[in-house]
Amino acid sequence: METPTRADAAYEALRRAIIEQALAPGAKLREDEIGAHFGVSRTLARAALSRLQSEGLVDAQRKRVATVASPSVEEARAIFEVRRCLERETVRLVVERWSPEMAARLLAHVDEEDEAARRGDAAAAGRLAGEFHIVLAGLTGNPLLARYVSEVVSRSSLILAVHGRPHQSDCATAEHRGVIAALAARDADRAAALMAAHLAAVTARALPETPTAPATLSDVLARYAG
Structure with a gap:
């Protein structure tokens, strides 16, 4: 080395x-x-x-x-689209290679996330939450996939810095533990569904809501008339 x-x-x-x-x-x-x-x-x-x-x-x-870098909303949406595809394949490959050692490694990492949250270190908790996905991708045995996941996760952290909204770190760790439990059960469909739900929550925090069209005068008056 x-x-x-x-x-x-x-x-x-x-x-x-x-x-x-x-x-x-x-x-x-x-x-x-x-x-x-x-x-x-x-x-x-x-x-x-x-x-x-x-x-x-x-x-x-x-x-x-x-x-x-300061990614635009359009770039952010593209990154999360790619991330969802990559992490779906990550889960499938990890299930195929699953071992008790993998469970121990992932659970130890989530314990670190929890510890960072308990001591109020939001920066470390956020970084560790992202690194969970990088560690998971490393377990696939595919170095190219692991590299791409690492890149989109890092970019996601930057997107959260630009566009994100605050959230509770214990939500992320609970979601991570749910994914680990599904992997340990060798239930690829459930693991993929939990990962998709987790990434949907991350995306919702990272991207601004789609603005709604302003109400017209008629719309407003219709709510107040009578």
């Missing part, structure tokens, strides 16, 4: 800061400041930003200071 470099450390720190919303969408990411902090050249700092750009977390246009 390769030893992580300072450039890797810069990438991981920036990624976590973005996912935990410590760096807000639109925040400037100056190469010289990143390089000085991590003791790397501007070239390596730029490489870390490029990795984050490839994952959709950073906007880095030529000759402009890189910024934390």
Whole structure:
């Protein structure tokens, strides 16, 4: 296994800061400041930003200071559409490979989510809630699928930062435990249905409601007349 470099450390720190919303969408990411902090050249700092750009977390246009990405509603909807497809296949593959060791790993992760919520660390709880899906995808044995799930989950965290509404973290952990129970029962249909319901709830928190057309004068008067 390769030893992580300072450039890797810069990438991981920036990624976590973005996912935990410590760096807000639109925040400037100056190469010289990143390089000085991590003791790397501007070239390596730029490489870390490029990795984050490839994952959709950073906007880095030529000759402009890189910024934390700020996805539009249209981009957000597309990301969640892809995520639903990927996670449906994830559940199916995990059921095929299921083992008690997988249950232990997933339950330990959810315990971490609960602990973060108990100590009031909303940023860590949110990050861990997303990482549950990444851990689950890693159990499929398909590294390409795991990579794509990791990317859409990270982008989902950014979408929540831009468009999301507050929610109770214990809802997410309860939903995660429900998925684990269905996987342990080797019930692929139930696991897929629970995952779909969970992602529908995440999507509802992440995307703004579709605005309704303003009421006309006649509509308003009809409610008050008589």
